[in-house]
Amino acid sequence: MKHLIPLAAAFVLAAPAMAAPQIGSPAPNFRLVGMNGQAVSLDQYKGKIVVLEWNNPGCPFVKKHYGSGNMQKTQAAARNAGVVWLTINSSAAGKQGHMDGAAARAFVAGQKAQPTAYLLDPAGTVGRGYGAVTTPHMYVIDRAGRLVYAGGIDDKPTANPADVAGARNHVLAALGEVAAGKKVSVPTSRPYGCNVKYKDS
Amino acid sequence: MAAAAWLVALLMLFGFEMPSRAQQAGGTNVAVTLVPGAQQAPVGASIPLAFVMKPKPGWHGYWENPGDAGAEATISWTLPKGITASDLRYPVPERLVVSGIMNYVYEHEYALLADLKLAADVAPGTRLPIRARLDFLACTAEICVPDSAEVSTEIVAGPAGQPAAMDKRFAAFEAAMPRPIGAEGRFLVENGMVRIGVPLPASVDVEDPYFFPFDYGSLDHGAAQKVSRNGDLLIVETRAGANATGLAAVPGLLSIGEGQGLLVTAKPGPVPPAGVTADAEAPAAGAGWRVIQAALAGAILGGLLLNVMPCVFPILSLKALSLAKAGADESSARREALAYTAGVVLVCVALGGILLGLRAGGAAVGWAFQLQDPRVILILLLLVTAIALNLAGLFELPAIASGGRLAAAGGVHGAFWTGALAAFVATPCTGPFMGAALGAALVLPTAASLAIFAGLGLGLALPFLLLGFVPALRRRLPRPGAWMNRLRRILSVPMFLTALGLAWVLGRQAGVDGMALGVGAALVLGLGFWWVGVRQGGSRAWLPLAPALAAAAAAIFIVPLGVRAEVAAQGVLASEPFREASLAALRAERRPVFVYFTADWCITCKVNEKGAMASAEVARAFQARNVAVLGGDWTRGDAEIGRFLAQHGRSGVPLYLYYPPGQDAKILPQILTVGELTALGTPV
Numbered sequence: 001m002k003h004l005i006p007l008a009a010a011f012v013l014a015a016p017a018m019a020a021p022q023i024g025s026p027a028p029n030f031r032l033v034g035m036n037g038q039a040v041s042l043d044q045y046k047g048k049i050v051v052l053e054w055n056n057p058g059c060p061f062v063k064k065h066y067g068s069g070n071m072q073k074t075q076a077a078a079r080n081a082g083v084v085w086l087t088i089n090s091s092a093a094g095k096q097g098h099m100d101g102a103a104a105r106a107f108v109a110g111q112k113a114q115p116t117a118y119l120l121d122p123a124g125t126v127g128r129g130y131g132a133v134t135t136p137h138m139y140v141i142d143r144a145g146r147l148v149y150a151g152g153i154d155d156k157p158t159a160n161p162a163d164v165a166g167a168r169n170h171v172l173a174a175l176g177e178v179a180a181g182k183k184v185s186v187p188t189s190r191p192y193g194c195n196v197k198y199k200d201s
Numbered sequence: 202m203a204a205a206a207w208l209v210a211l212l213m214l215f216g217f218e219m220p221s222r223a224q225q226a227g228g229t230n231v232a233v234t235l236v237p238g239a240q241q242a243p244v245g246a247s248i249p250l251a252f253v254m255k256p257k258p259g260w261h262g263y264w265e266n267p268g269d270a271g272a273e274a275t276i277s278w279t280l281p282k283g284i285t286a287s288d289l290r291y292p293v294p295e296r297l298v299v300s301g302i303m304n305y306v307y308e309h310e311y312a313l314l315a316d317l318k319l320a321a322d323v324a325p326g327t328r329l330p331i332r333a334r335l336d337f338l339a340c341t342a343e344i345c346v347p348d349s350a351e352v353s354t355e356i357v358a359g360p361a362g363q364p365a366a367m368d369k370r371f372a373a374f375e376a377a378m379p380r381p382i383g384a385e386g387r388f389l390v391e392n393g394m395v396r397i398g399v400p401l402p403a404s405v406d407v408e409d410p411y412f413f414p415f416d417y418g419s420l421d422h423g424a425a426q427k428v429s430r431n432g433d434l435l436i437v438e439t440r441a442g443a444n445a446t447g448l449a450a451v452p453g454l455l456s457i458g459e460g461q462g463l464l465v466t467a468k469p470g471p472v473p474p475a476g477v478t479a480d481a482e483a484p485a486a487g488a489g490w491r492v493i494q495a496a497l498a499g500a501i502l503g504g505l506l507l508n509v510m511p512c513v514f515p516i517l518s519l520k521a522l523s524l525a526k527a528g529a530d531e532s533s534a535r536r537e538a539l540a541y542t543a544g545v546v547l548v549c550v551a552l553g554g555i556l557l558g559l560r561a562g563g564a565a566v567g568w569a570f571q572l573q574d575p576r577v578i579l580i581l582l583l584l585v586t587a588i589a590l591n592l593a594g595l596f597e598l599p600a601i602a603s604g605g606r607l608a609a610a611g612g613v614h615g616a617f618w619t620g621a622l623a624a625f626v627a628t629p630c631t632g633p634f635m636g637a638a639l640g641a642a643l644v645l646p647t648a649a650s651l652a653i654f655a656g657l658g659l660g661l662a663l664p665f666l667l668l669g670f671v672p673a674l675r676r677r678l679p680r681p682g683a684w685m686n687r688l689r690r691i692l693s694v695p696m697f698l699t700a701l702g703l704a705w706v707l708g709r710q711a712g713v714d715g716m717a718l719g720v721g722a723a724l725v726l727g728l729g730f731w732w733v734g735v736r737q738g739g740s741r742a743w744l745p746l747a748p749a750l751a752a753a754a755a756a757i758f759i760v761p762l763g764v765r766a767e768v769a770a771q772g773v774l775a776s777e778p779f780r781e782a783s784l785a786a787l788r789a790e791r792r793p794v795f796v797y798f799t800a801d802w803c804i805t806c807k808v809n810e811k812g813a814m815a816s817a818e819v820a821r822a823f824q825a826r827n828v829a830v831l832g833g834d835w836t837r838g839d840a841e842i843g844r845f846l847a848q849h850g851r852s853g854v855p856l857y858l859y860y861p862p863g864q865d866a867k868i869l870p871q872i873l874t875v876g877e878l879t880a881l882g883t884p885v
Binding site for chain 2: 022023058059060061095096124128131133134150151157158159160187188189190191192193194195196197198199200
């Protein structure tokens with residue numbers, strides 16, 4: 001009994017607060033530097049549907065979706081529908097997946113990826129602010145700037161590229177529903193993948 | 202160890218392969234080996250199979266719910282005809298926070314178990330090759346690597362019914378598995394927080410408790426969990442996950458320390474806030490309503506039976522007498538009956554409330570707890586002695602002495618306190634009748650428990666209530682007259698016997714010194730009353746009682762309390778530890794055997810052990826009928842007990858079995874009653 005309280009207290013200190021925005025609440029604004037050195041902020045896309053994708057090229061789960069072409073296909077489908085796609089890299093310096101602008105440009109070109117922008121978040125502030133825990137971790141923001149989806153890219157939480165074929169792509173489904181003015185039927189799902197390689201706090 | 206880890210890391214750095222790794226069946230960073238529970242498996246039964254996972258230093262594998270990241274293992278089997286495999290069973294996981302992200306993992310060697318079932322039509326002697334491909338994720342704090350292992354082994358089908366010779370390692374594998382708690386939990390989602398109540402006996406120590414949810418989105422994995430205890434309820438409070446609202450159930454694993462975990466499913470329902478006693482909460486609507494009704498009926502019936510117990514009967518007769526004395530005045534009779542009932546019910550509810558309050562505070566108490574304190578016994582002894590002396594005519598109470606002029610208000614007052622006294626002294630008599638109802642009361646929501654205590658009081662007051670409200674009954678009471686005084690004197694005898702009984706209880710609790718002290722205090726009080734009796738009618742007749750009372754009260758402060766523990770310790774039936782071999786031996790002797798399985802964290806088990814199984818009646822009946830008792834403790838997940846439970850279709854405790862001589866086991870209900878237990882066996 002007595003030792004429960006200090007233990008609980010110790011645990012509070014060990015876990016930094018990651019109060020992720022709730023589904024239906026406004027998506028917090030942010031400002032990051034992109035791979036080309038340009039500053040990008042979320043509110044410059046006001047009135048548009050926005051997808052956030054957390055990325056770490058070294059993560060096997062990210063490799064699953066880029067290697068199979070699934071991520072690029074999803075990006076192309078979204079961009080063709082007028083959706084803004086922001087890929088965000090929150091890997092800290094010295095950790096897996098950390099990139100500077102040049103490395104990010106090489107990655108995007110090498111993978112034939114089609115994000116609107118590839119953003120660098122080495123301090124992890126945006127990632128932590130959104131409660132991004134895995135790579136990939138996907139978010140969809142509607143035209144009113146509200147968060148309507150957060151979770152995995154699909155419903156097959158494996159690293160096996162063969163599983164892409166039979167999976168439900170939650171992001172494309174959510175984008176379709178938002179475009180049709182419908183409520184997102186699966187607003188949250190398990191975000192699966194590797195830990196985001198944040199700077200140790 | 203650390204040096205070895207460094208060496209491994211160094212060798213890896215230079216590209217050396219550890220020679221032992223070549224022998225592993227698969228897995229680069231987490232070595233996987235397949236171990237069958239037994240080489241020979243009986244047809245028509247199941248044996249466990251273990252995937253022994255050995256992560257390299259710094260690496261980890263994942264639990265079923267990997268936490269915020271990671272993935273659970275997937276398996277594909279290649280099994281011969283006649284064999285089916287169960288889902289994987291995962292041992293109790295550990296928490297690993299990496300840069301603020303919560304992972305549910307294993308950083309040490311662990312074993313995933315699957316149960317293989319052999320069809321009954323497999324021919325004994327058949328060789329059965331078992332192949333499996335395990336896909337899993339292995340990570341360090343820095344990188345994650347999907348891995349897979351192709352593993353195989355072979356078992357041989359053995360004759361049906363012949364127990365498998367188990368691999369010794371499986372005792373440890375099974376002990377690491379979480380165990381079903383056998384009772385349902387409750388959860389409540391409120392203001393973005395989830396509160397989960399897990400029934401866990403207050404006597405169980407927990408270390409670093411943590412609730413691992415099975416499903417994604419019910420709890421926020423990364424948020425801190427605040428754990429508190431409220432009597433037999435452990436309360437976990439944490440931030441709600443993304444899908445928490447509208448959930449039909451929150452299944453999870455509560456770890457309570459040293460790799461010990463309990464499986465519990467929480468259903469929507471009230472959970473008292475952390476740190477607040479249960480009294481504030483209303484009972485769950487419809488939760489166990491039939492149990493409540495049955496317990497309430499039992500409580501009323503039990504209360505009714507208490508009227509004929511030697512400890513209550515004199516008090517009741519005394520009151521009936523005063524009613525008869527007061528004449529057949531309709532309204533005052535009713536008022537007195539109601540006042541008496543109020544006194545009885547209030548005291549019962551108050552005692553129940555104190556009991557529940559003490560339990561909430563974690564004290565191990567049972568019904569009649571107030572009679573475990575020698576000071577309470579001493580007060581009762583003095584009170585009963587005074588009543589007996591009064592009945593015997595040593596002195597007259599002013600109200601009774603005033604006879605026919607008995608004021609209505611005074612009568613109501615008197616009736617109330619008579620009722621209160623009757624209820625207070627009746628509690629030691631409750632044991633034999635009330636075990637089941639009170640056992641239920643202690644696990645029900647607070648309001649329902651109090652209702653049962655009230656029911657007990659109502660039953661106790663029922664005869665007097667009838668007497669007050671049915672004039673026909675009262676008319677059958679004889680007219681007042683000189684006979685009444687004679688009856689009073691006679692009634693003093695059972696009251697003196699009650700006093701004698703209390704003196705004996707005092708002796709049991711506080712030793713010979715305590716008993717002598719009690720009897721001495723009673724004597725001083727008696728002398729005081731005698732003096733009062735002599736001066737009766739005069740002014741300040743009650744004055745001499747003051748020093749006597751003071752002397753008697755002094756005894757309360759010096760009565761020894763030391764011997765108490767011996768009496769307070771409530772025993773379970775004398776039993777031997779359960780072993781299948783001892784069961785077989787006892788059955789071969791053609792002795793009737795009662796087998797029970799328990800665990801420290803099983804609340805139903807504890808209720809039965811403190812209730813029906815602790816009853817002296819049951820102990821006597823078992824002794825008389827030569828019933829052997831075997832008790833199995835599954836607190837730490839003994840593998841032999843686990844298999845035995847599984848054979849009887851249970852995944853957990855409690856399990857109560859009775860083996861009549863030469864016959865198969867009868868499974869007894871999960872809530873035991875004294876009647877059920879005493880009926881076991883045949884008289885010899």
